[in-house]
Every structure is written in C-alpha cells, then in structure tokens.
Amino acid sequence: MWLTAFLILITILYAGYTAILLLYRKWFLQLKPFTASNNNKPTTHFSIIIPARNEDKYIKNCLLSILQQSYPASLFEIIVIDDHSTDETATVVQQIQQQYHNVQLIKLADELGGKILNSYKKKAIENAISYAKGEWIITTDADCIAPTKWLITYDAWIQQHNTVFVAAPVAFINNGSLLQAFQYIDFMSMQGITAASVNAGFHNMCNGANLAYRKDIFLQVNGFKDIDNIASGDDMLLMNKIRKQHPKGVSFLFSKEAIVTTYPMPSWKAFYNQRIRWASKAEQFKTKDTSIFVVLIWLYFFNATLFILPWCSFFTIDCLAFWILFILLKTLSELSFALPVAKFFGQPFVWWFPFMQPLHILYIVMSGWLGKFGNYQWKGRNVK
Template sequence: MYFFLILMVTLALGYGVLMLRYTLGWKRLKNYVVAVPRMGTTPVTVIIPARDEENNIPPLLEALKHQTYPVNLLEVIVIDDFSTDNTADLVRNSGAPNIKLLQMSQLLDKAQRLNSYKKKAIEMAIGHASGSLIVTTDADCIMGPRWIETLVHFYEDRRPKFIAAPVSFFKEDNFFKKLQSLDFMTMQGITGAVAQLQSGTMCNGANLAYEKEAFYDVGGFSGIDKIASGDDMLLMYKIYNAYPEGVMYLRSEDAIVRTLPVDTLKGFMNQRIRWSSKADKYEDKRLFWVLVLVYIFNVGLLAMAVTAIFLPVLWPWLLILLLFKVTMELYFLLPVAQFFNKTGLLVYFIPGQIFHIPYIVLAGWLGKFGSYQWKGRNVN
C-alpha cells in the first residue's frame, strides 16, 4: 500500500507541474488583434465533410453566407459522404454562387471500403479547391461573420503553414452537455497552451486552416490514411515535422467556431473513443507521454476509490489527491473559461469529477482495444 501511495503522490505532483505549465502557456498566449484594418487578398476554400447532416447544415450555410470576407475570394465546398438524407439537396439549393457541392458517390465506388472516409472526403475536396488557404470545419458548426476575415488576417500577418483556432460548444441545455462543454473547453485551453509553449501539437478539425501547398508538400494524408481518426492532429504533426515554426494557434473571439455537444451517453463515448483511438499514433512523443501520465493518474484515482471501500484508511489520501487535482485544473481553467465567456459553467466542475474520471479510464482503454461507431459506420 505504501508503494501505491508513493506512486500516486508522484503522479499527482507530475500532473500538478503539467497543469502549471499549461496555465503559463495559456496566459502567455495573447489575443490576436488586427493592427491595421485591411481587406485580405488570399483566396480561401472552406471544406466541410458532411454525412446525414440535414438538420445541422442550414445554419452553417447561413453563417457562411454572412462572412465579411470578399465573396470572390471565398469558395465553400461541401463534400457529401454518401448521405441518405436531404443534405446534398440543401447544399445544392443554397442559393450562394460560392457554395459548391461535391458528392463522394460520384467520385468513389460505394463498395470500396475505407477506414477513414473523412480524410478521403477532405483530400478529394482539396483536389477541387481553388483557394491557396484551406479551411476546414464540420457540418454541425456555426461561426461569426468575421471568422474567415480573422483567419486570413492572422495568416497574412504571421505566414504560418498551419493554424489551429478555437472551438467551443453551444446550446448546453442540460447537465450532461454542460459537463461535455467543460471537458472540451479544457482541451481547447491545452491546445492553445502547448502551441504557445511549443511543447506539443493539438488541434480540432472543426476550426483549422493550412496552406494547400503545405498539405501537398507533406504528402497529404499519405501514411495516416488507414487510421480512422486524425484528419486534424495527425496532419498537424506532419506539417509541424516539416515546418517546426509554421504551426500556430489563433486566439481570437472572432475566430471561435461553435459546435454542438452530443445528445446521448453512447454518442459521447463513441466520440471520445474515436478521439483517444489515435493516441498511440502520435509521432510527437511529448503528447503521447502526457496522455500516459494523465491516464495512469486517473486510473490510480479510480482504483483508489474502489479500494477505499474495503480499506477506509485510504479515504483521506483520496480526498487530498482529488482536492489537489481539482485545484490545479480550476486554476488552469478559469482564464480559459473567461476567454470563451463560459465562467458560469465552472460551478459544474466539481460534481463533474464523478463522471470525468471513469470516462477518461474507459474511453482510453476502449480507444486502444475496442471499436466504435461514427456516422453509422463501425470503425476499428
């Protein structure tokens, strides 16, 4: 038992140092402000893979129609991934001349089995893109009118090869969705922190931008195309490996993309298992070892909680470690929540730990050894 306690205290200290580093990174990350207002000149193609999104895509198309960026420089390609609903017709009838529809059913044999349809969809769309700056988002997202304008200004000011930009949940209308939003906001804060510290590579495919030339320079998705997930982070690492100074995070409220939390526990677990399934595929071992530390620490806390039922002497140690964990996470999360205007969600943080620790353990395990469903498909 003493060895176990020493191990847990050591893991906790390591976790505390990690959270302090993330806090430092986020606080050093300055809000991006356009120094001199101007009109961008970069041709942009927004790529949106979509499968059975008839309920979500109308507000996204409306948001894209209201972008402040010049229409003649902005192309939107929605690539339909064998939808069985009205998604394609909604795009086709959008009424905007710069919104175009591609259909995988016309470019790919439906009988052909792929493990990553999303990567294939993005790759096909890039092949048809006229823009030199590729921007990706998801069909269940919305954004403000200055989204593209802000991305372009940042790109033209800093000339990165790859831009990771902020994503936030919205319409958190119940306790379950509020917990998802807190968890997702934590990951977004870490994304910005590691970019500022240059200590890892993280991003979310709902809000990315990268040079089309850089995409082809690194071979696109070649080498990672058999991995079901990772159209965002695995590509980011390929570009980072080729251009170590060329990957940046854009911290700007005008650049935030908002996406929907999932409605069911099953959908949530499938999503998080999908995200964790690529953990051992990262060539960036800094991130891999961070994930190992976080996972083992949470496994230890869960094991301690179960063991404490039979060994009550462990309860004080468990409470001390939980208090330490919560304190370090809240210290990091407060400035992140202020940026996303979501400080009101922090009241749910402590009760959320009851669900957060078991889900981390389960999703991590199933991401490595299990399978999941995504868009009606079973994926290994």
C-alpha cells in the first residue's frame, strides 16, 4: 500500500518535472541567435566591474581578454575591486595598470575600514559602481575569459533593444574529467534554463559572471539594499528587484559571441560549497519570485523521492526496478532539453550522462538541504 502511494507521488512529480523541461525546451528553441552587424557603430560607455579575491592565477588573462576587445578603449573602463586578497592579485592588476590607462584598482579593505559583512561581493560591486563613469555596468568574475566581440555584441544588443538589464551566457571549461564534465553539463543546463525563462518572461535567472545593467537603474532600485545581508545573490536577486520596476526591461543576450568562459571548481568539496552557496538564494524567492520558488521546490522533491526510493529496496526489491525506470525516464526528459542547449554552446554531449544521475540526485538533495540549514566555505570565508 505504501509503495503504491509513494510511486504515485513520484509519477506526479516526474510528470510535472517533464512538463517544465518541455516548456523550457519550447522557449529555448524560440530564441534567435544574435550577431552584431559589421556596420554597427559603438556608442555605449561601459564600466566593467571585476570583484577579485585571491585570483592572481587568473586575473591577468581575464583583464587581457577584455583589454584586447574589438571595441574602442575610450568607451570602456575596467574596475577591479580587490576583496581582501592575501595573494598577489593587487600586484598583478597594478602591473597591467602600467600599460593600460583604463584599468582601475580599488581595495575593498580601504573602503570598509574593518567592517565585517556577510556579503562582501555585493559591497565590492556597490563600491566599484560608485566610482564607475560608464552609463552601463557589466559584471564578470576574475577567473573569466571574454570573447573578442563581447563588448561590441553587448553594445549592438543595447542599441537594438529597449532593455535596462541584460543577462548573457556563461560556459565552463571542460577537460573531460568526471568532475569537470559533470559541472559543465549541470551548469550548461542551468544556462539553457536561464536563456529560455528570461526570454519567455516566466521567471528570471542570471549569472554574475556575465551580465549588464544601466547604472542609473541600479541606483533607482537602491542597489543591493534589503538583499545585502544575503551572502550570494548579487545577480539573481538584483535582477528580480529591477524586473519589478521594469518588467519588460530584462532581456537575454542569446549570442555565441557573448559567451564568457570560466573555470569549474577544482574539487568536489569546492563544487559542493559553490552549489550550497547558490542554493542558499532559494529561500529569498518565496516572496520575491514565486515562479522560481515553485520550480525549485518541485525539482527538489522530485530528486528527494528518487534519493529515497532505492533505500526502500531493503523492504521490497521491486523498489530498485522502479528506481532504474524513473532514472531512465528522468534522463530522457533532461536530454530533450539539454541536447539543443549543448548545440548552442558548441559542446558534445557525453555518452555516459545517464550514469551520472545518482550523483546528480545526491548533489541536488544535499545542496538544497545545506543551502537552507547549513554553513559553507567560500573564498576562504565561513558563510551562513
């Protein structure tokens, strides 16, 4: 009796999960790739803000990828905000400054004067914006690499669309290892959901490694006020604030020439800490964006039931057979969405994707639980 009821519950959750994925697939396939015209004349002045904490291994390549853009240097500036780095991050930036006049370095420690926070990244961005001269703010991370036409594509999009906030694609570098392949598939799927949902206006997701917004709009919504106590959310929570005042002003730049690449987490521990940090934002959407919250809860409970089901095989072996069946069905549903997304990113889809399902289920359940009830480490800090 209990098994029948449990299987009915899983079936209902699976049906809803599949319906959501098919909806995302429909919206994603409606997107039209954007390319900047060769006749486009750059006009937008950008302030590119890069929060950096202990990034001396990556910051140079990040800066050079931006400085070597096919975009007039007079129309953009780079502001690196050093978040209490204990390595040579500041030194590397200062060396770059000697060659390029449009690079600025700000030290968050000097700005805060010893004040302790729960969200240093938001405060770093907020301080950098106070120095920004550009009409548009672009944020990226210190370990990211921007493509050559990144800024010219942003500029063309802004000129051709009535938008105040632009989310754009991010991709992980994948060397083929289990850890990197797992992260790249998972993150790529999230990027596909981001593109589809923003374009459809259903709900809004984005990633701070590649997004832009008008400076005056940031100030109009009072920046990170009321969300600055939350450790993460400098991207999605800000997007939600802006969307409330400008519901038609949020857009997604669906262009291969705007894809920023970044490095995945180097270890499973670092990966889980990152995903717990991301999951910690979910609670905020209970009141801020109900559609996101409902989808996240549905996703969590579907995976939670799949996590519990194989353990029920201690009572009846039939549970194991049903678990395998639902794993296969889940895989087929996810592939229907993930394959066109992989095509956009120009990435092959690994054949052993179905065998990562147990790992994916475990990670969803753990990160969701710890994101609400646990603490985590990020950039050498304990965060709650």
